[in-house]
Each structure stands twice: as structure tokens, then as C-alpha cells.
Amino acid sequence: MSEVEEPSKSSCCSSSTSCAPNVNRRQLLKGIGAGMATMTGALSLPTFSMPRMAGPFAFDDKNKSVDPSNGPIPVDKKLDENWVKSLYERGSATTYQGWQQLQYIGMPIGGIGTGTVYIGGDGKLWVWDIFNENHEGVVPQVFEHPTLTSLFGEKGLNERHGSNYINPPAQISPWHFEQGFAVIIEQNNKKIRRTLDHHGFNDITFKGQMPIADISYRDAATQLNVELEAMTPYIPLDTDRSSYPATIMRYSFTNNSDSEMQITAEAWSENPVLQGKAKEHNSRLLTTEYANNNGVGFISTGKGNDSSAEKLIQGLPDFGSFSMMCLSDNSNDNSSKSKVTINSTLSILTKDLTLNPGETKAVTFVVSWFFPNQKALTKDEHQHIKRWYASKYHDAQAVALDIANSVDQLTQLTRLWRDTWYDSTLPHWLLERAIIPTNALQTNTAYRLDNGRFWAWEGVGCCAGTCTHVWHYAQSVGRLFPDLERDLRERTDYGIGFKDNGAILYRGEYNDKDAIDGQAGVILRTLREHQMSPDSDFLKRVWPKTKKAMQYLILVDAGDGMPDGIPQGEQRNTLDAGWFGKIPVISSLYIAALHAGEEMAMVMGDKAFANICREIYQQGEKNILSLFNTEHGFFTQEIDPAHADAIAIGEGCYIDQVLGQWWASQLGLGRLYNGTIIRQSLSSLWDYNFCPDMGVLRDSIETLTAKGRPYALAGEAGLVMCTWPKGGRDDDWQQHWQYGYFNECMTGFEYQAAGHMIWESDQQPDLLTKGLAITRSVHDRYHASKRNPYNEVECSDHYARAMSSYGVFLAACGFEYDGPKQHIGFKPRLTDKDNFKAAFTCAQGWGSFALTVLNGKGVVDDKGKNAAITLNYGKLSLSTVSLRLGRRFQMNSTTKTINTNYGHASIKHHGKDTLISFKQPVMLTAGDTLTMVI
Numbered sequence: 020m021s022e023v024e025e026p027s028k029s030s031c032c033s034s035s036t037s038c039a040p041n042v043n044r045r046q047l048l049k050g051i052g053a054g055m056a057t058m059t060g061a062l063s064l065p066t067f068s069m070p071r072m073a074g075p076f077a078f079d080d081k082n083k084s085v086d087p088s089n090g091p092i093p094v095d096k097k098l099d100e101n102w103v104k105s106l107y108e109r110g111s112a113t114t115y116q117g118w119q120q121l122q123y124i125g126m127p128i129g130g131i132g133t134g135t136v137y138i139g140g141d142g143k144l145w146v147w148d149i150f151n152e153n154h155e156g157v158v159p160q161v162f163e164h165p166t167l168t169s170l171f172g173e174k175g176l177n178e179r180h181g182s183n184y185i186n187p188p189a190q191i192s193p194w195h196f197e198q199g200f201a202v203i204i205e206q207n208n209k210k211i212r213r214t215l216d217h218h219g220f221n222d223i224t225f226k227g228q229m230p231i232a233d234i235s236y237r238d239a240a241t242q243l244n245v246e247l248e249a250m251t252p253y254i255p256l257d258t259d260r261s262s263y264p265a266t267i268m269r270y271s272f273t274n275n276s277d278s279e280m281q282i283t284a285e286a287w288s289e290n291p292v293l294q295g296k297a298k299e300h301n302s303r304l305l306t307t308e309y310a311n312n313n314g315v316g317f318i319s320t321g322k323g324n325d326s327s328a329e330k331l332i333q334g335l336p337d338f339g340s341f342s343m344m345c346l347s348d349n350s351n352d353n354s355s356k357s358k359v360t361i362n363s364t365l366s367i368l369t370k371d372l373t374l375n376p377g378e379t380k381a382v383t384f385v386v387s388w389f390f391p392n393q394k395a396l397t398k399d400e401h402q403h404i405k406r407w408y409a410s411k412y413h414d415a416q417a418v419a420l421d422i423a424n425s426v427d428q429l430t431q432l433t434r435l436w437r438d439t440w441y442d443s444t445l446p447h448w449l450l451e452r453a454i455i456p457t458n459a460l461q462t463n464t465a466y467r468l469d470n471g472r473f474w475a476w477e478g479v480g481c482c483a484g485t486c487t488h489v490w491h492y493a494q495s496v497g498r499l500f501p502d503l504e505r506d507l508r509e510r511t512d513y514g515i516g517f518k519d520n521g522a523i524l525y526r527g528e529y530n531d532k533d534a535i536d537g538q539a540g541v542i543l544r545t546l547r548e549h550q551m552s553p554d555s556d557f558l559k560r561v562w563p564k565t566k567k568a569m570q571y572l573i574l575v576d577a578g579d580g581m582p583d584g585i586p587q588g589e590q591r592n593t594l595d596a597g598w599f600g601k602i603p604v605i606s607s608l609y610i611a612a613l614h615a616g617e618e619m620a621m622v623m624g625d626k627a628f629a630n631i632c633r634e635i636y637q638q639g640e641k642n643i644l645s646l647f648n649t650e651h652g653f654f655t656q657e658i659d660p661a662h663a664d665a666i667a668i669g670e671g672c673y674i675d676q677v678l679g680q681w682w683a684s685q686l687g688l689g690r691l692y693n694g695t696i697i698r699q700s701l702s703s704l705w706d707y708n709f710c711p712d713m714g715v716l717r718d719s720i721e722t723l724t725a726k727g728r729p730y731a732l733a734g735e736a737g738l739v740m741c742t743w744p745k746g747g748r749d750d751d752w753q754q755h756w757q758y759g760y761f762n763e764c765m766t767g768f769e770y771q772a773a774g775h776m777i778w779e780s781d782q783q784p785d786l787l788t789k790g791l792a793i794t795r796s797v798h799d800r801y802h803a804s805k806r807n808p809y810n811e812v813e814c815s816d817h818y819a820r821a822m823s824s825y826g827v828f829l830a831a832c833g834f835e836y837d838g839p840k841q842h843i844g845f846k847p848r849l850t851d852k853d854n855f856k857a858a859f860t861c862a863q864g865w866g867s868f869a870l871t872v873l874n875g876k877g878v879v880d881d882k883g884k885n886a887a888i889t890l891n892y893g894k895l896s897l898s899t900v901s902l903r904l905g906r907r908f909q910m911n912s913t914t915k916t917i918n919t920n921y922g923h924a925s926i927k928h929h930g931k932d933t934l935i936s937f938k939q940p941v942m943l944t945a946g947d948t949l950t951m952v953i
Contacts, residue, residue, distance in 0.1 A: 069799055072102040072736060072792075073711035091716040092742060094706045098792065106791040109851065110447045115140055115225045115803045118217055122189040125157070126227045126809045127458040127817075130251050131500070132407055132467030133264035134390070135479070135817075139190050140225040140803065141217040142234045142247050144266065144386065147194040148463055150294060151336030151394045155179055155480040157462065157816040158188040168723045170759040179481050179814045181729045187806040197365065198288040200268065200384070204241050205281035211241060215270070220245075227809065229253075229454050231437050242276040251461070252422070252429040255436055255499040255865055256893060260429065262467055264408050265387035265418050267430065272382070274374035282374060284382040286343050287367040290319035294337045297321055301328035306366045308359045309416055313423035315357045316344030316385070317366045318416040339390035342415035345370050346383040346423055383426070387418040395466055395483075396474060398528065407467035432892065439858045439867055439891050444851045445831055449791070452798040453828035456766070456811050456821035457495040460503075464817045472510055473503040474527075478815030484526025485511060486819075488593040491540025492767045493822035494685065494829065498860050501551040508548055509557075512541045513564040521564075521571030525591075534591040535575065535605050539612040542569055543682045546615040550686065550837045553862040553896070555622060558839075562623050569616040569628075572609060573635060584610055584639015585646075587659065596757050599662035603646050603654035607679030607691070610639040614688045622839070640692045647696050651745045653703040666755040670747025672707045674740050674768045676700055681775040685826060687835045687844075698783045701776050705789045707744040709796075711736045713764060720762060722753060727763035730812060736796035737764030738772055765813045766797050767820025770827050777830035780848050781903075781931070787848060794827050831857070833903060838862035841940050843888070844901030845870075846932060853905030864893025864945070870904065886951040890943040897949070900935040904953060918952040 073096050115121055121140025129136040134149035135157055146157060156178025162185065169180045176182045200215040213219035215236060222237035230253035236245040248269045253261050274280040290304040297304050306319040320340040323329030332338045345357045345368045357370040370382050391409035412418050422429060441450055459465060465475045475485045482489075485507060497504040516524035522533040523541055545565050549558040558565075575590075576582035585606045589597040592605065613636035620629035648655045654676040656668050677697045683689065710716050714733025720726045731737040741761035752758045776790030801808045811821035833846030838861060845868045847855045856869040866889045886902060888895075916923045921941045927934045933953075941949055 069802060069804070070102055070105070071099050072796070072799065073097050073099060076711070076715075091719040092707060092710045092739065092744075096705075096709065096711055096792075098788075103788060103792070106446070106788065106795055107849075108446060109444065112226050112228055112441070112447050113451060113808075116223065120803045121217065121223060121225055123187045123805075123807045124225060124227070124803050124809065125188075125807045126229070126232050127461035128232065128249055128251055128266045129388075129461055130253075130262040130264055130408075131258060131460045131503075132262060132465050132473070133461070134388070135462040136266060136388075137809075138232050138249050138266070139216070140234075141220075141223050142200070142232075142236075142249065143190060143216045144198065145190045145195075146192045147196065147291070148192065149264070149388050149390050150194060150291075151390055151392055152194075153394055153397075153480060155478075155815050156183055157479050157810060158183060158192050160186065160188070162186040164729070167726065167729050170724055170728065170756050172724045176729070178816065179478070179728075181812055183810065183816055184806060184812040185729050185732065187810075194291075194294070196289050196291040196294075198291075199286075200270070201285040201287075202243070202245060202270075202272065203283040203285060204243055205283075206241060206276070206278065213238065213241075215245065215247065225803075228437055228441055228451070229458060229809075230433060241280075242274070243280065243282070244273040244275055246271040246273075250430065250433050252433055253436065254429075254432045254892070255860055256501070256863065257432075258467075258500045258502055259411075260432075261500070262407060263387070263418060263422060264389060264406075264415070265385055265422055267383065267385055267422065267426065269381055269383045269430075271379055272372065272374060273379040274376055277376050279376070280374040282372050284345075284370045284372065285367060286345065286369075286384045286386075287365050288319070288341065288343055289365055290321075291341050292319055292321040292337070292339060293332065293335065296337075300332050300335070301325065302332050306361050308361060311420065311423075312347065313420065313426075314344050314346040315359055316342055316368065316416070316419055317359050317361060318342045318414060319366065320414065334392060336392045336394050337390060338392065339388065340415040341389070342385075342387045342419045343368055344385040344387070344416075344419040344423060346385065346426060348381070348383075385419045385422050385426075387415040387422070389413075389415040389418060391469070393466060393468070395463070395476070395480075396468075397483075404472075405469045407469055407471075410469040435891055436865070439865065442867065443857045444855050445828075445849060445857055448798055449794065449827070449831065449849075452794060452801075453824045454495070455809055456817075456824045457499065458809055459817040459819055459822060460496065460500070462817040464819060467503075471506065473506045474511075475819060476815070477820070478813065478818040481815035482526075484516075484524075484529035487512065487516075487523060487525040487537025487541055488534045489767075489818075489820050491537060491544055492771060492820045493825075495822045495825035497544065497547050497551060498825060498829075501548060501862070504544060505548045505552070505557055508541070508545055508561055513561050513568075517564055517568075521567035521569075521574075523568055523571075532591060533571075534593070535572070535586060536590075536592040536608055538568060538572055539605075539608040539679075540682075542572075542612040543608075543615050543686065546619055546686055549619065549622070549839065551862050553838050555839045558619060558622060562619065562625075565619060566616070566625070566628060569612065569632065572612060573631070576609065576635065582635045582638070583642050584613070584635050584637075585642050589662075594757055594760050596666045596755070598656070598667060599665050600659035600667065601646055601657035602668075603643065603656065604673060604675040604678050606639065606643050606646065607675075607677055608682070609679070610636055610643060610691050611679030611682045611688065613639065614683060614691060615686060618686075618688065643692055644696065647700070648745075651703070653700045653707075655747075664751070666757055667749065668741055668761075669743075669749060670745060671741040671743050671761070672703055674704060674708060674738060674772050676704075677775065678771065681771055681778070681826065684775070684778040685829055687837065694779070694782060698779050698786065701772065701779060701786060701789075702783075704738065704772055705776075705793075707742045708739045709736070709789075709793060710739055710764075713737055713739075716762065724756065725753070725759050725762060727759045727761070728814075730766070731764035731800055735800045737800065738769045738793050738796075739764060740768060765820070766811045767813060767818065767823045769793055769797055770821070770823040774823070774826040774830040777827060777848050778833075781833075781846075790827070790830070791849075794824075828857075832859070832868075834859060835901065836861055841896045841898035842901070843895075843897060843899075846901070846903035847905075850905060855905075861893075861895050864890050864895045864943070866890040866892065866895070866943075870902075872905075885953050887948050888943070889948040890945055892945050894945070895943045897941045897943070898937055900949075900951070902933050902935065902951075902953075903931050904933060920948070920950045924951070
């Protein structure tokens with residue numbers, strides 16, 4: 020063991036890695052926009068060419084449509100036939116090559132609520148936003164665009180106005196410190212050192228299948244191939260083991276030459292603690308070596324020069340520790356040696372290997388950090404609350420040692436989830452886009468705190484309080500880590516933010532108002548959290564306040580007399596204003612909440628309240644149809660004449676107009692109201708709101724502040740928030756800055772509409788293509804040739820609403836689940852000739868479901884099984900299984916029983932669906948498969 024005192028100044032490694040003198044953070048942020056514009060050419064079209072998805076359309080030299088009937092949003096989208104075909108193709112995992120496609124990549128690679136650490140397209144770890152600084156954006160910048168302004172007319176676009184979308188950072192951040200990996204190759208009496216990034220290798224391929232990044236390095240000169248597998252432990256349903264402040268970097272080295280090769284794997288870092296300000300705090304930096312049977316490593320930290328300095332730095336946001344560890348391979352290979360070298364500026368880990376021709380050996384590094392003094396929660400009562408990992412560890416070394424102790428299990432389970440997710444008949448691109456926004460949990464959008472609380476912004480550093488009317492769109496958290504959502508219900512929505520009259524403050528302790536859409540969303544999420552529980556204990560705990568929250572909505576409905584299913588009065592919502600009158604989106608959500616309230620009341624045995632909810636719901640089911648404009652083909656707002664000057668969509672075609680049915684489909688609540696009208700509304704959204712080229716639409720808007728934030732640029736397609744295809748937009752719309760929202764493309768809303776279309780496609784097949792096309796347009800907007808594919812932007816980076824993408828996956832699977840009822844269902848809308856396979860999660864386990872057709876019949880093998888539920892993790896108890904089998908699965912309607920490997924089961928037919936019931940619940944544990952002979 021050795022300890023070396025380090026000077027507080029920082030320096031660069033004198034190697035082939037790219038280094039630059041450290042600069043003051045304020046200076047860096049001041050110049051970052053201009054620097055990136057020059058470096059990335061963000062305002063010009065990339066040389067990489069995306070496939071054409073629509074057109075061609077004819078425009079004049081002012082970008083105006085030659086055909087007036089088309090307008091900026093043509094009804095005939097002229098979708099390219101090959102592009103449409105690609106929507107359905109299984110394809111393969113997206114890979115990126117060349118610095119143009121690698122430079123923007125930043126895949127979050129740390130645990131839930133542990134800060135923001137990216138892995139770049141070339142394997143470089145960057146951003147390093149782990150020091151608890153409050154700021155907006157994953158990389159703060161203000162960027163001046165020549166033609167775009169903010170919603171308020173400002174020329175400089177900041178993070179919430181899309182600066183990191185139009186001018187994506189390329190491995191630049193204010194928290195840079197010298198750190199990296201390299202390989203030294205000794206061959207034919209020569210030593211060559213190559214950094215494991217784009218400075219050391221020209222031929223690099225990146226494949227990022229969350230939560231794992233696979234990066235390949237090729238070098239013809241030395242004939243050494245390197246494969247990097249980078250991950251943080253990520254195990255759905257196991258939130259604690261998915262919350263390590265750490266990254267695992269496993270390098271596999273292959274000797275492709277015909278002679279022996281000596282190599283040294285190297286990892287290095289300077290001490291990042293106190294970010295170069297140790298002297299300012301009368302402190303010094305320290306690095307210490309450590310070792311045990313699992314490997315060797317070093318931990319860097321700081322220490323005050325006296326007791327007062329030590330007390331001061333202990334509370335600083337950038338005080339803590341940083342560690343790198345090289346894991347033992349538990350082999351008897353004497354050629355594999357690891358050591359730590361600590362000098363005044365850098366600490367270096369090395370491991371020597373001997374590779375015979377054709378031989379492959381692996382080296383695993385664990386990079387961990389411990390900076391627990393969070394400053395995101397700013398109220399006085401929060402000042403002593405730390406990040407969650409402080410409740411389990413005391414420094415970064417303890418984190419690394421814990422991972423080292425169970426690294427095989429952690430990595431195997433992480434790979435198992437990755438493989439379960441991607442081993443599917445669904446298109447690769449769809450699986451990628453559905454899961455990517457979930458990485459918001461792995462950034463400074465989300466926080467786990469040492470008191471057990473889950474807390475979040477809307478996007479990195481923007482809009483505090485785990486906002487109800489944003490987070491209720493997010494579907495992935497409730498399915499992958501449901502304990503986080505249950506904590507939000509109990510601790511925040513029904514705790515900190517709950518008022519005596521049943522109102523729920525939509526930002527918890529960070530505001531004093533409720534929002535009707537967020538309130539209804541909390542009730543719907545409560546039912547989801549109940550369904551994602553193994554029993555009714557959660558619902559029993561929250562039911563009294565859930566009921567009171569529902570009663571509050573009913574009182575809002577009754578504000579103009581007796582409740583009739585259509586709320587009126589001021590209705591605050593997610594577009595940051597109070598709307599008045601009869602509003603389709605709010606009414607739709609309220610009707611869904613009433614139905615959910617009835618469902619939960621029945622579970623709780625509260626028949627009287629269930630009847631109240633049902634009676635009001637039945638009124639709303641009829642009354643909401645009065646808001647459907649048959650001439651327009653979509654729902655419109657009935658404006659309250661007493662508030663005619665308030666912002667309103669009026670005759671507009673609004674993206675969320677049938678939002679409640681989207682929620683109802685995911686909760687198994689059935690049809691809320693007239694399905695034909697709902698599908699017509701979705702079709703109108705496609706006709707009037709889906710824009711093949713947002714540049715044309717933006718050019719057609721003369722008022723700069725009304726163009727909206729640039730979340731889709733020229734040449735990019737998207738679903739616009741609101742249009743007025745039949746006229747009727749308010750003449751005085753310019754008095755409301757929020758009108759700019761209506762001309763934007765925001766991915767969370769787009770996914771909602773797309774997923775809803777897919778749910779409805781079994782009744783109207785063309786909606787499947789339309790829903791996929793909207794989702795794919797987002798995927799294409801976030802291609803790595805243009806910007807970071809792992810950062811969806813809406814009012815700052817890694818925006819929470821984007822996690823509605825998981826709802827597209829649920830719709831494609833037709834998934835239904837109710838843990839307390841021991842029920843699961845699969846009614847896929849997207850199959851491959853009736854073959855289907857996809858992942859699922861439930862209350863206590865996850866696995867995959869498969870339907871397989873052979874020779875055009877519903878028979879798989881000599882045992883005749885054709886439907887299978889395989890559990891890969893945890894446990895699952897089933898009493899009923901509901902299936903939609905597809906046209907090639909034929910079953911006699913008089914059949915009463917089927918065979919399973921758990922005995923006979925009874926069946927009932929309900930139209931296209933088949934319900935399978937077991938006399939005794941089937942209990943599956945990890946590794947078990949339930950097979951059903953249909």
C-alpha cells in the first residue's frame with residue numbers, strides 16, 4: 020500500500036491521447052457554442068445521407084408548396100415504399116462507424132440516480148457530470164442560430180430551447196479531467212501504444228444496445244483486435260443493483276498475427292476531487308492503492324489541511340472519491356500481472372498479458388465514483404439529504420469492491436436482460452427507440468436519495484419536482500423499476516404534494532398548484548402500480564388518498580352544477596397555462612381516471628364509490644362525443660365565453676385529444692368511448708399533423724416566436740402538436756407565448772399518439788403503419804450522424820416524457836398484466852407472419868413470450884407446443900393467460916380445454932381472443948417455461 024500526495028493542479032497525460040490545457044469552466048461555457056459549431060458543422064447537412072422517407076414534393080424558391088392543396092403539411096405523405104417496408108423488417112442492431120457518426124454519441128453508462136457519465140462512440144468516457152452542480156442541459160450552452168429564436172424572441176437558444184439538439188456537443192463538457200484507457204503492444208522488438216479511442220484507432224464500430232455498449236477496434240498494422248463491452252449493472256426490478264455509481268469496462272484482446280504478442284492494458288486518471296480547487300479550500304489531494312483477491316486499484320480523494328478545512332470540504336458538492344480497479348481473472352497465468360503506479364499527476368493501472376497467435380484474453384476495469392452531496396433539491400430541509408449510494412457505501416473503493424465481489428452475476432444478469440429484450444420478432448430499430456429514453460434514469464434528470472426517495476426533474480436540471488403532468492406520460496419506469504413509481508405515489512403525490520381537499524400539487528413541494536391532467540395521471544398510475552404489484556398491499560395503503568384525489572376531480576367536474584364527465588373551469592395542464600371550457604384531452608383523461616377509480620374501488624370492496632365513478636363515467640362516455648366535430652374529423656375544444664381571451668386550441672387538431680384511451684389500453688380498461696370516432700381522430704392527426712419536412716412548416720410561419728423550439732429541423736419529419744387545418748385559430752394568438760408549443764415536435768407526445776395508433780390497428784390496420792412511421796421519424800431524427808441518439812430533448816436533455824416510448828412497445832405486444840389477479844396477456848399488433856416473440860416484465864420477474872407458426876399451422880415441433888412463456892428472472896404466478904393468436908392459429912370454437920406442460924387448462928373464446936384458465940395457479944421461477952398447445 021502506498022500513499023502519494025498530489026499537487027492540486029491538473030495536467031495531461033503525455034501520450035497519444037488528445038489533451039488540452041484545462042480552462043476555466045466559465046470560459047469554456049462562454050465559447051462552447053462557437054467552438055462546437057465550427058467543429059461539428061451543426062448548421063450544414065451531414066455528408067451521411069439518411070434514406071428518403073417521403074416525397075418528392077414540389078416547392079418554389081421560397082420553400083413554399085407549388086400545390087396549394089398540400090400546404091406545409093401535405094395530407095398525402097407520399098411515403099417511400101422502401102422506407103415503409105423497412106418499418107416492418109426485423110433488421111439488425113444499429114451500428115455506427117467513422118468519426119462523423121461516432122463523435123456525438125453519448126450513451127449513459129452509470130447507475131440510476133448517480134449522475135451523468137457518457138460512453139462515447141469511440142469508447143471514451145465523457146461528460147462526467149457527477150459533481151452535483153445545478154445546471155440545465157447535459158452540457159450547458161447557449162447557441163445563437165441565424166434563423167431561430169426562443170419562445171420569448173431571444174436569439175440565444177439555451178438548453179431548454181434545444182441548443183444541444185441543433186448544436187450537439189462532441190465529447191466536450193465542463194467537467195473534463197484526464198482519464199482514459201490504452202493498450203501497449205510489444206511485437207517484433209517494438210512497442211506501440213494506442214489509446215482506446217479515435218486518436219489511437221481509425222477503425223472503430225459502435226453498437227449500443229442499452230444497457231450495454233459494444234465497441235470494436237481494428238488495427239491492421241499490429242493485427243490486434245480489441246472488443247470493449249461497457250455497462251453498468253442494470254437489472255429490471257432490482258433497483259438497488261441497478262444504482263451503482265460505476266461503469267464496468269471489459270476489454271477483450273485478440274492476437275490475429277502469426278507470432279506471440281506481449282500487451283499491456285492500461286487505465287489512468289488524474290484526481291478529479293474538488294475539481295482542481297483543493298488549494299482554494301486549504302486542502303490537498305490524495306491517492307491510495309488498494310488490493311484484495313478480486314484485483315487491485317486506486318482511490319483518489321481529498322483531505323483538509325486542518326480541521327476547519329476538513330469540515331468545509333466534507334459538505335462541498337464536488338467532494339468525494341474516485342476509483343479505478345483492475346479485476347483479477349482468477350487464473351494461474353503468470354504472464355498476467357497487474358500493478359498500480361501513482362505519481363504527482365496521474366494514477367495508472369496496468370495489466371500485462373501474453374497472447375499466442377489466435378488467442379483472446381480479457382481485462383476488466385471498474386470505474387467508480389462517490390460524490391454524495393447532491394444539491395438538486397434546494398429547500399432548507401433538503402440540505403443534508405445525500406444521494407442514495409451514500410446510504411450503502413462510504414467511498415468509491417467500497418463501490419468497486421462490492422462490484423468486484425459479484426461481477427460475474429451482475430454482468431450475466433445485465434447481459435440476460437439485454438438479450439431478452441432484443442431476442443424478439445419486433446424490428447431492431449423499434450426495440451432500440453422504445454428503450455433508449457429510459458436512460459433518463461441514468462442521468463441527472465433522476466435522483467435516488469439516501470432517505471429512500473425518488474425525485475426527478477423534467478429534463479436535466481429543468482423544472483423541479485417530478486412533475487405529474489410530465490411524468491404520467493413516462494411508461495418505462497413503472498414497468499422496469501416499479502418500486503420507484505410506487506415511492507412517487509406514496510411519498511410525493513399522496514404525501515408531500517397532497518392537500519387536505521384531495522388536490523395533488525403537480526411539483527410536490529416545489530409549487531402550490533394542481534394540474535388536472537397530472538391529477539388524473541396520478542390516479543391512472545396508481546392503478547398501474549397496483550397491477551405491477553404481486554398483491555393488493557400497495558393499493559390498500561394508498562386507497563384512502565386515491566379516493567380523495569378522485570373525489571377532487573369529481574368536484575372540479577361539478578363546478579358548473581352536477582358532474583357530467585366533462586370538467587370545466589380553469590384546467591392547468593402540461594402546456595404551462597390554464598385552459599378553460601370543455602377540453603377533449605382533459606375530458607378524455609378524466610373519463611379514464613373515472614374508469615380506473617371504479618376498478619380500484621371494486622378491488623377495495625368500496626362498491627358505493629365504484630358506482631359513483633361508473634355513473635359519472637357513463638355520462639362522460641356520451642357527453643365527450645359532443646366535442647367531436649364531424650365535419651373536421653377530430654375533437655375540438657368548446658371555449659368558455661367567460662374566458663375567451665385565455666389560450667385555447669379551439670378548432671385545432673391537438674395531438675393528445677384522445678389521450679385517455681391510450682392510458683386505458685395499457686391498463687386493460689377496455690373501450691372508453693366510441694372507437695370509430697377515436698380512430699377517425701387518430702387518422703386526422705396523421706393527415707393534418709404529421710409533417711414530412713419540418714423545415715417547410717417552419718418557413719411558413721412568419722412570427723419567429725411562434726415557430727416553436729427546434730426539436731425537428733429542415734429535412735426531418737415529425738408529428739406537430741396542434742394544427743388548424745379547417746381554420747379557427749384565435750386572431751390574438753400572438754399574445755400567448757405558449758402558442759409556440761403548438762408548432763413543435765416533442766417526442767413524448769409523438770410516442771403517445773403513435774402507440775395509441777398501434778393499439779387501434781387491430782380495428783384499422785393502416786394505423787399500424789402510421790404509428791410505426793411516427794416512431795421511426797423520431798428514430799431517424801436522432802441518428803448519430805446528426806446528434807446524440809441517446810439524448811431525446813424537450814425542455815432540456817434526457818427528457819422524462821420521452822419514456823412514453825415504452826408505450827409503443829406495449830402496444831406492439833398488446834401486453835396486459837395484473838399481478839394481484841395473476842393475469843397476463845399478449846395480443847400482438849405487430850407480428851412476422853403471425854410469429855411473435857418479445858420481452859415482458861411483471862411484478863416479480865421478467866422473461867419472454869413466443870408464438871410460433873410452422874408450415875402455416877399453429878404447430879411448433881413434435882410436441883406440438885406453439886405458445887410459450889419463459890421466465891428468465893424472478894418469479895411469476897399465473898391463473899389466467901389471454902392470447903390473440905393470429906389468423907394461422909386455428910382452433911375449434913367448441914374446444915374447452917388445452918394441454919400445457921403444467922396440466923390441462925380450460926379456455927374461453929372472446930372474439931379474436933382466447934382466455935386460458937388454470938385450476939391452480941402456475942408458479943414459474945427463473946428458467947421455467949410454460950408451454951401451451953393451441
